[in-house]
Each structure stands twice: as C-alpha cells, then as structure tokens.
Amino acid sequence: MKEFIEGSHAIAEIIKATKPGVISAYPITPQTHIVEDLAQMVANKELDSQFVNVESEHSAASVVLGGSATGVRVYTATSSQGLFYMQEVVFNIAGMRLPVVMTCANRAISAPINIWNDQQDSISLRDSGWFQIYAEDNQEAVDFHLIAYRLAEDKRVMLPVMVCMDGFILTHGMETVDMPQQDKVNKFLPAYKPLYKLDTANPVSMGLLADPDYYMEARFAIQETMRESIGYLSEISGEFNAVFGRDYKDLLVEEYQTKDAEKVIVAMGSVCGTIKEVVDEQRAKGKKVGLLRIITYRPFPYARVYEALKDVAKVAVLDKAVSLGAYAPIAVEIKAAFYGKKKGPKVVSSFVAGLGGRDITLESVHEVFRRLNAKEVNSDFIDLKPELLKEEYGE
Amino acid sequence: MENSPLFRSGHTACAGCGQAIAARLVIEAAGANTIVVNNTGCLEVFTTKYPDTAWGVPWIHSLFENSAAVASGVEAALIYLGKKNATNVIAQGGDGSTGDIGLQALSGMLERGHDILYVCYDNEAYMNTGVQRSGLTPFNTNTTTSPAGAQSSGNIRPKKPVPEICAAHGIPYVACASVGFPQDLSRKVKKAFSIKGPKYIQIHASCPLGWRHEANQMLPVAKLAVETGLYPLFEYEFGVLAGRKQITPKPVEEYLKTQGRFKHLLNNPEEVKKIQEIADNNIKKYNLKLES
16 A cells, blocks of 8 residues: 655554564664654554663664564664664674564764764674665665565574665655555565574573684574575565565666666665666766666675676766775675676776765766766765865865 | 583583582572573583583573673563463673673663563672673772782772662562572572562672682682671662671681682781771671671
8 A cells, every 4th residue: 555654654664564572672863763653553552562662772682682582573773873882782693593673774973973874884784694785765665674574584594684774864754655565464474483492391592602613613604694695585575576566676786777888886775766867867868877776785796796787887886884994885895796707897986975964966976977987986085075174184 | 419400510610610509509499481591701601612501491692791681582572472471581690791791781671670580690700701800899809900919909999789779770679699508599589589570689609710719618608708797698679678697797807818819918907907897887787797
C-alpha cells in the first residue's frame, strides 16, 4: 500500500512487521523518530515486544546481543557518536555470529560536533564483520530491512546487518513508499528459528576464550561467509522481488547508464539521486556519462565493480566520508578492484563531498564530471569554502 | 571436591582460587534453571578455554563491562518467550569489571528493575592482567599500579562502596558475602532468588596469587577479613540495612600479616593504625560487634 510517509516512520512500521521480541536503543539525532515510534507501538499493544530503555548505546547493543543469544529476533538503531560508543559491542556481535539488525541513520562524527548527514560513522566500522547496505531512498530503506533480517538469519550466514540511510535526508524526508503488507512480510520473513541459543533445556557456552590455536579460524570463517554471501544477496533479492514485485538486481551495485559510458561517477546512498539527475541531463546532450551506485559496501562487490567499470575510461569516486591521512574509503576499494587486472579505467579520481551535511548540489556533481580529466586526483574536497581556510593558511 | 554438573572441575584456575569456589557455590545455590552472563575476567578465562567449558548451565560472555546489559537482554527475551518465571538470570564479573568499567551498565540494570542477580566476585584487584589496582582495592594495598615505595604505602584510596551504591538504587536486595563463609554465601544466593527484581551480591574471594598467600590458606585468610571487620557481611533490603554477620573483632594486623600485599605495612604502625580505623568504622557503622 502506497503511503506518503516520513522515512523514520516507514522504518518503524516495517520493523513492527518483522515482529522483533527485543528492541533497545538510546536516543541520538537523527535516529530518534524510529525508536520513538516503536516505543509508542509497544505502549499501544500494537507490537508485542520488550522495549528496553537503556542508559547508553553500549548497553543498547549489549541488550540486543543478549536478546539475540537467547533466541529472539532483535532490533536497534543509532547514529554517529552512538555507533562509536557501541563499537566494541558491534564487533562482538559479529564475532559471536548473532543475526542482529541495526539501522544506522548516517551522521557526521565529532569534533566539531555536527548532527547533519555524511557517512563517516558507518564507514568507520567497515571492518566489524557486519554487512553494510546503503539505501538511496526510503523505499529501499524499508525493503532493505526485510532483506537484512532474511540475510542475517540465514543459516549459511548468521552475521549482523547494518542498514544505512542518510540522516535527515532520508530519515526526516517525506516520500511515497509502497509499504509491504504484513501477509507478504510473513511469507518472505518467517519467524526466527535460531541455530543456537541460551536455553536451560540444552545448555551451551557462548563467547568462549580462543587461544592462538583457534582464533584465526573464527575470523577466517567470517571472511569466508562474507565472500559466499555475495551470492546469497542476489538469491534473497530475487525472492524479495517475487514476493513484493520490486526490481532489485543483486543488491550489490546499481548500474545507471554505464553500458557505453566514458565517464562514470561511483557513489553510495541518497546522493545517487542527485547524480542520476545530472546523468540524465548530460545524456540528453549526448554525453556518455553514468553512475555506478554501491549498494553493499560490506562485503565489497569487487567482481561486480570490475565488470561494470572495466571498459570505462574515466571514473570519479565521490565519497561522503574521508579517511584522514589516506585515500577516501570507497575510492580505495574501486582502485583495489582493478589492481593487477588487464582491463580498467585510465583514471580513477577521488573526491570528498558533503561532509557534515554540506549540500551536494547538481552543480557539485557537474563539477566532479568537469574535473574528471586525464590527471588523476586523490581525496580532493568538492565545495570547500576558500574564505574559511584563509585564516588557517595565512593567505 | 566432587564434580558438579553445573560447574565442573578440570578448569584452569590457580590452586586455592577463591573465585572458583565462590562461583561454584553461587551456581549450585541458583540451580540448573539458570542462565549465566559473565564479564571478561579470571572466571571467564579459566572456565571457558575453547573447546572446553566448565559450565553445565547456559553461559555467555560478551565483553569486559557489559554482563549487566547483556543479562538485561537475556531477561527481556525470556519475558518475550514466556520463560522468565522458570529461569534464573545471573550477571557476574570481578571487582574491576563491576565497580569500575561496568558500573554504568550495572546501575542501568538496577534502575530498570530487571529480575536479575548480579554477582561481583571481589578479589580486590585486576588479577588476570597482573594485579593492578581497581576501585575496590583496599587502602594501602601494594599492587603493580599502586606500588608501595619511598613515598607511598600502596593504594591511596579506600574501597569504592559499590554495595552502598547499589543499595542507594532502592533495589530489593544487596548483600556482602565471603568465600570464607560458604553456608552464609549459599543462603544469600537462595534468598536473592526468592525475591523478584534486581539483586546484588558482592563476594569477597581471596586470590593466592594477587594477595600473595599460600594456596592452602584461602579459607582462613578470607575468614580473617570478615573477623577483623575489614569485610563486613551485611544485607540491605530496599535501601535499608536489614542484617549483618556479627563478629568478635580481631586486630587487623592478624589479617594483614597473612598476605604479601600488606607486608610493607608490618614495620609501619602508623599505616596499620589507619587500616584499624577503617575496620573500627565498619564495626561501628554496621554494628558488627557480638555482645559478650
């Protein structure tokens, strides 16, 4: 059923449809509307769930860890500093192979304190063993949560999934969303049946000490699962399409006008909507430009990226995050996808834009295409304000 | 000791480990229908070296400081599953993970009113990392990070009053127990599980390695801590002092001289006097002295 709805409300509605038994979260902007709605649903008896109000994000993550280990579907959401405060538990949840699903309402990192959107928070946790799936719009944000639970709880996977959606732009944006109906959700996402759980009828120990004889194999197993999951993602999205009538390909990347493109921008999240508009405009003028949208950032779809870009001459990677002192995060992966390969772009330039909520406008995207020439650049910032830098540099 | 189905022998604790005995007393008093959530620490390390486990009950370890929060999630899930009334939940950790890094998670668990027993095994330092001081290390203790030297008699602060901090939350039950008094310890665990809501028991558990006494002295050393008034065994119900174990107080020197961690004090009567004052204050505050 199509509804004109705020992103956060839509997420709360879809989480309600997944029937989590334990929900725990700590307030942080711009995640708050999601869990406020869920709290109200529990208060109204519309949702049978234990909503645990905790004293910190560290405990929110710990509560859902405990709930998941006891064999119950769980949910939490956070942003920015909250995600960082959870970090230790985030790694732990993955190491313990618990199928937790979390929404990250992407927001900039302090300092300076800033509540607006970029993707530095979730990207900083890229090595945690969580799947990271980035939505472009609220329809995807809703759908990806259902796919997230199916993926996480798949017996071949048993790993947590972070659904990332740009803070404010998506969380507080009103869009028309085709909300999945409960009967179809039930069909696609059956009740959670854990592989292992804390149960006095069948005692198990979880979270044991692994000495050097065992630790590496535990990490290797996660690495292997991530590698194999590239295939499961396309399988699960196929099933999703069949039930809900959508057209998600493999949920790894989206190729937009890339087939004969000479210049392609690679990006992730809601900014891709803006880039598509510029691509359409340029195509109308006969320019061969395109967009490659990264949907799944972990595991990173190297093979799909290679196939999509191997014949493109010039590629610009637009990151809404910066790895201070190094190449920008997505740019590193794109370069890695072509290392040692016969084919590939002549130029892979890297641009950083939109940090701390600075608008990435149509003109910003035009600027990226303009600057995409024979000379490669690395981690150049787009839309910097030179007048604000003068003082620091004494110009 | 006989093998226990709930806490099996063959784990890798040091000889004379007070915590191993205390943990076994706790789980046997709690019974088989119990889920244990453990912080990182000696107990986790010596009972669950993969692929072995000493635990005959469902047991989970996540991190150093979050057993109270993980247990909150376990309890919430049991309520959701309709299994809470048939299942006891224990969160447990050492003094560092409870009173220092995990104090916030513990306070959150108490404040939220979860039906969980939190057990703190208090061996008065960070033992499995090499005897560093914690907030529950006693005044004047020689540890590797509060060393005694020309300008120092050891740890400069008294023990953090974690039982009182817990009691201030107004929770139904707070108790101190000692591995030196096993029947009292078992009674307190059973009493805790007869009460719904959050409970806290802090158990003094001697550590031969960290306290530097012979392994076979575990029980007498633990007993002396109580008998001198340095480790009073009291109970709070809903924030009000409701009971205490009375003693015929012995001088603190008897306790101090049993352990290497206090050896530096024995030729320093001024510093011993300060410790005697701590014991005397406890005796007065909790009315510990047996009427003759």
